[in-house]
Amino acid sequence: MRAAAGDYFRLPHRLVELPLLRRLKPGLHVHEEEALNAEPALALLEAPITPVDSFFIRNNGHLPEIDDDSGWTLSVDGEVERPTSWTVAGLQEAFETVTLTAVLECAGNGRSRFSPATDGLQWRLGAVGCARWTGVRLADVLAHAGVKPSATYTGHHAPDRQINKPEKAALSRGLPIAKALAPETLIAFAMNGEPLPRLHGGPLRIVAPGYPGSAWQKWLDRINLRTVEHDGEKMRGTDYRLPIAPVRPGEPLDPENFAVITDMPVKSLITMPLDGFVAKQGDRLKVAGFAWSGAVPLASVAISSDGGESWQEVVLQVGEGRFAWQRFEVEIVAAQPGPFVVMARARDAEGGIQPLEPVWNPRGYCNNQVQRVRGSVVA
Ligand SMILES: Nc1nc2c(c(=O)[nH]1)N[C@H]1C(S)=C(S)[C@@H](COP(=O)(O)O)O[C@H]1N2
Numbered sequence: 001m002r003a004a005a006g007d008y009f010r011l012p013h014r015l016v017e018l019p020l021l022r023r024l025k026p027g028l029h030v031h032e033e034e035a036l037n038a039e040p041a042l043a044l045l046e047a048p049i050t051p052v053d054s055f056f057i058r059n060n061g062h063l064p065e066i067d068d069d070s071g072w073t074l075s076v077d078g079e080v081e082r083p084t085s086w087t088v089a090g091l092q093e094a095f096e097t098v099t100l101t102a103v104l105e106c107a108g109n110g111r112s113r114f115s116p117a118t119d120g121l122q123w124r125l126g127a128v129g130c131a132r133w134t135g136v137r138l139a140d141v142l143a144h145a146g147v148k149p150s151a152t153y154t155g156h157h158a159p160d161r162q163i164n165k166p167e168k169a170a171l172s173r174g175l176p177i178a179k180a181l182a183p184e185t186l187i188a189f190a191m192n193g194e195p196l197p198r199l200h201g202g203p204l205r206i207v208a209p210g211y212p213g214s215a216w217q218k219w220l221d222r223i224n225l226r227t228v229e230h231d232g233e234k235m236r237g238t239d240y241r242l243p244i245a246p247v248r249p250g251e252p253l254d255p256e257n258f259a260v261i262t263d264m265p266v267k268s269l270i271t272m273p274l275d276g277f278v279a280k281q282g283d284r285l286k287v288a289g290f291a292w293s294g295a296v297p298l299a300s301v302a303i304s305s306d307g308g309e310s311w312q313e314v315v316l317q318v319g320e321g322r323f324a325w326q327r328f329e330v331e332i333v334a335a336q337p338g339p340f341v342v343m344a345r346a347r348d349a350e351g352g353i354q355p356l357e358p359v360w361n362p363r364g365y366c367n368n369q370v371q372r373v374r375g376s377v378v379a
Pocket residue numbers: 055056057058059060061104105106107158159160170171199200201212213214215216217218219
């Protein structure tokens with residue numbers, strides 16, 4: 001069910017947003033109610049295609065007031081030969097429609113696992129999902145406008161505003177021109193075969209497979225081509241950036257030492273069993289989950305049930321293409337009574353591997369540490 005046009009967005013935000021989320025996604029754990037931020041329990045992430053009602057929500061501000069999709073326009077300007085303005089229907093008519101399956105993960109997913117704790121939303125492991133996205137290629141829209149050789153970066157804009165600072169955009173991020181022109185980068189208007197829900201950025205959002213969720217601009221109404229890296233809200237300082245040279249907790253931060261997060265690292269998620277599981281000695285225990293990677297393709301996943309002493313490679317099921325996650329399902333024997341820990345470790349095609357301990361960074365991004373699911377075996 002999507003929010004019908006107009007009916008919610010005339011009321012004060014606080015009367016609208018949380019009830020809307022609760023109705024559309026009753027299973028989500030809400031971290032923040034002002035700017036809506038919510039994630040599912042891992043049990044809700046069992047399906048290879050994450051249903052919309054289980055998909056996490058990340059907002060940096062209030063939901064924008066959008067009356068009617070038919071009045072929506074997307075303008076393309078800046079370093080282009082022909083600045084253009086499109087309606088949603090106009091985009092659909094002018095360009096080929098493509099559907100691809102891709103993981104969307106917030107760069108802050110897993111932040112609560114860092115020690116010492118960092119500022120920012122204390123996501124557990126559920127700020128990730130995999131959906132089918134339908135839209136037009138950003139490259140086609142840009143080609144139509146005529147990209148000037150001077151263009152090196154896009155700047156994406158949307159009408160959502162910061163909490164208590166309505167003069168400021170909530171978030172305005174962009175893409176290096178090569179990623180903007182890559183065939184997988186879309187301006188999407190549908191998710192899992194339904195019109196893109198408002199909560200997920202309808203009527204139009206960027207889909208930038210392999211890039212952090214922050215690059216997937218929701219409620220897209222302007223694309224501005226630039227000669228330099230975009231400097232919109234949440235594009236500067238240490239926002240969505242990782243240190244180039246490692247930084248230790250408490251060290252002063254030099255913004256020069258930070259680079260924008262582009263491709264997300266290789267990662268896996270165990271959705272079964274769940275923390276606190278109890279198995280009977282001698283029983284076969286099903287271990288299932290997903291693995292995915294950013295620019296570098298996923299290569300393999302190994303499972304350990306002895307604290308990392310030994311690892312067993314698992315068979316990865318064929319996924320829905322390069323940017324989808326891939327499922328694994330194995331059975332292991334719960335041999336010894338006592339505490340029992342299950343781990344999964346994914347590796348990419350260039351030897352990148354999930355670290356056993358997280359690589360700490362000041363803003364708590366890109367935590368792809370090996371997950372430990374703790375349970376027990378009873379005699
Ligand atoms: N306009 C706008 N786009 C946005 C955001 C936002 O606050 N405003 N948040 C970004 C972040 S940080 C993430 S992780 C994803 C989350 O997408 P979802 O809410 O559809 O799961 O949207 C991105 N796009």
